[in-house]
Amino acid sequence: MTTATRPADAYPGSYGTSEGGAVGRVTLQTIADRVGVSRMTVSNAFSRPDQLSAELRATILQAADELGYVGPDPAARSLARGTTGAVGVLLTESVGSAFQDPIAAAFFGSVAQELAPTGLALALLPSVESPDRIPARDIPMDGALVYSCAGDMAPINWLIKRKLPLVFVDQAPIAGASSVLLDDRVGARAAAQHLLDLGHRRIGILTTANDRSTGIAPDPATAGAGYVSRERVEGWMSALGPAGADVTVVHLPDNTEANAEDGARILLDLDDRPTAVLCFSDLIAWTFERVARAQGVRVPEDVSVVGYDDSPIARRAQPALTTVRQDLEAKGRAAATALTRAIARSRGDASVGEGPDAVWVPTTLVVRDSTGPAPA
Amino acid sequence: MTTATRPADAYPGSYGTSEGGAVGRVTLQTIADRVGVSRMTVSNAFSRPDQLSAELRATILQAADELGYVGPDPAARSLARGTTGAVGVLLTESVGSAFQDPIAAAFFGSVAQELAPTGLALALLPSVESPDRIPARDIPMDGALVYSCAGDMAPINWLIKRKLPLVFVDQAPIAGASSVLLDDRVGARAAAQHLLDLGHRRIGILTTANDRSTGIAPDPATAGAGYVSRERVEGWMSALGPAGADVTVVHLPDNTEANAEDGARILLDLDDRPTAVLCFSDLIAWTFERVARAQGVRVPEDVSVVGYDDSPIARRAQPALTTVRQDLEAKGRAAATALTRAIARSRGDASVGEGPDAVWVPTTLVVRDSTGPAPA
DNA sequence: CGGGGTTACTGTAGCGGTACAGAAACCCGA
């Protein structure tokens, strides 16, 4: 990486006394003095145009422009108004990893998109706490989204203590807070039923858990540490259990290719290799396909694979993945709406109703080419 | 989508008078009165622990806890201190689309990751302006990243007028502001040279531009509207031009699969079909591979393809893509560092030097299976 | 026992706005 340094020349951002000779900072008062009106009138010129005549407003705005005044100071305005114009998003432990996941990234995009018309900015809150700076506690915001975090994270408690309007997404909600959840049990159940209908009875599951290492879980019921994982496992098992299927659950420490490879091998190396595999994500399913192909195991002739999420990978995979589709746009929209409603509610806006919202986003099975009849 | 409503029961976030009977809001003064010290001492208990005795601090903290006081109000603190603890990121026109792009998403993740230890939150600034709320003007922040935006976007001007410390990423920098740029010309040139070395002389280029529709560009030199696209085209041409290669440039309105398909077809349908294609992104290259395969054109036997970015797609593609790798981690790290330095500089911290930073992140050619010798 | 240096706490003066309740001028119909 090359680093060069140039003198700060024409950049308007260079600090110090700028042209005009005015030393102190320009505030409403500066402009008020210049124009010969009260500070309040200048404030109104910027924030409540209907409170003064158009001409005076024009005069004020021009004076402001000449003085290089941009607009009311956001921090001061936040204090006086009690609103900041930003909402937070609390992410998983590692901020970066949340963006590795295309599903999470797409969700944030959708939320930001939905929030844009309201003028709210989305502040990503790192959950690492340096001793004296704790974003969840110290960043000014009007509300926050809690996205797929371990339920006991300290930052969540800061948000709660601040009494911020909160929306929990893909995560066990707190009593009284709004929530947006995927209808994961239904989707997972449909996927499992699809396999049963194709005649599969020996089924593998590749899902994430908080375990340190990749390996076979002793008991499907306890499976999954994350809320989402648990929901999906329960959905799958709700179909597989009653059907008396022979289920092997493999836990992965996280949703990455490397771990998925290990997990795939474990299943493929079993003496009684499953004839079908249900995966926590498309990435895992795609990896399974790849490992299987490398071992000469054909998909779907020898083994069927089902993904989850219907991410872009699913269509690109070869063969294209049968998966459970979630509507990320809808999820983002729901989260944004729930949050703005929660904020409105906290301000006493009666039109948004009393209690918190609880939204379930539907999931649907998408059958493609990675599943087929169980081998005889 | 199902929406249910429950009564707000145990949620600590429910507003109104909480236990204790205290009506007004709890502030530093409330605690000061309770403990019998000055408000300043309470402030110090939270913000400057070294300014009072440990015992008194404990007493104060306990009283605060009993009163349900979380900590100094962020908005008030921002005003008094002059810092907010958040930095903005200005995104492309559509906030959502920035997240569709895995490269952009990974970059944000990396930036957030790097910023985390400093306790700075990353605020995503939508560029849409509702009449009275303009995030770039109204959100409290200490500095901002401008990421791959059209240079004349109004929000950029707000940021500049606010005299915020700025860092321009993947974008033509402004004199005096810091910048982080990819060494695109070098990378693109290497890719083009690689094709020349393989004997290719009839070469297609698929890149993005602001044109409305997909089509052949009349003149390679004017090609590309975005800064990044322009840099890459110049890099490619710097090798192809002198070699006297026969170059056809196709412009896509954006970096999406749908448009890439159209562009790929245009090149594949040419009478004199290129023997190699340079693409603006891996997504485009991958799409080209797919369209070629569908038409029975073999990669790399009949046509070679080079991508850009070395995104996850590149490795997953079949055949795996030859591409130009950019180090997103480094880019994120550089952007975060440049920004914190710019902020420090604006505060008069002499240890970070005088002028703005200008960082170039290196690019390297990664040869995989999508390129081969030119067909005879 | 006096003087210099800490340590522990306090008072004042903002930070830069906005809400709200006037007040003055203006308008209009009866």
Next chain:
DNA sequence: TCGGGTTTCTGTACCGCTACAGTAACCCCG
């Protein structure tokens, strides 16, 4: 001409916190 309603502008009182410059007590040492 008078009363009530608008429109337009102003004054005051905060919003909740922190910087900074004290002040007072304490400590240590020659």
